Amino acid sequence: MINQVDDQLSTTFHALADPTRRAILARLAGGEATVNELAEPFPISTQAVSKHLKVLERAGLIARGRSRQLRPSRLQGAALKEVADWVAVYREHWDESFDKLDEHLRDG
């Protein structure tokens, strides 16, 4: 259903809208990491990082390990692919429009 797709994408886009969360994802692209490791490069507390991780987890962008102490986080590719697909759809809209613009300019 289209609304479910929209809602899931809304959650994902919201999660991606924050620069710290995008930086966390970029860090996780290099491999899984614990909260402490993730907090290191940022001038924010581990609690703040934990909050960001919860948002990313809800959006399906990361998964977290079971180990109670460390709970390492790792990237989940599927949600990111949905975003990439969505952006591709948007881009296609403009691409087709500009094909028509090109034809219009050729016609005279």
Add this chain to the structure above:
Amino acid sequence: MADIRITRVFDAPRERVWAAWTEPARIAAWWGKRGWSTPPESVELDVRPGGVFRLNSINDEDGREMPLDTTYRDVVEPERLAFGDATVTLTDLGGGRTEMVFHTTVEMTADILRSARGGLASAFDRLSEQLEPRT
């Protein structure tokens, strides 16, 4: 959130590309995806900062509508036109050719969701088909 940048080179002088963006009869001739038409009478362009940029595209098959209703942010004829989240930059390449750089930022705003449900719906239908589990 996500940047979209599209660069095109047209075999047309910059003034003509500018006119294609800023004259109602001309923009009506090309605006929208394939399979969508934009009636010239739906187009309202007040090409100055703060001026309205409105038009309505209609699906050729089922009559669905995809209205655009935004305002111009920046107008520097004939080289830069900014509206909504988008900026169009035109560069004269000489020899009657023009480079157009179109840049926009995609955010999952209420506006985009609305247009997605209306106009980008055909594309979204295909996307949702891809996302729905196959049986």
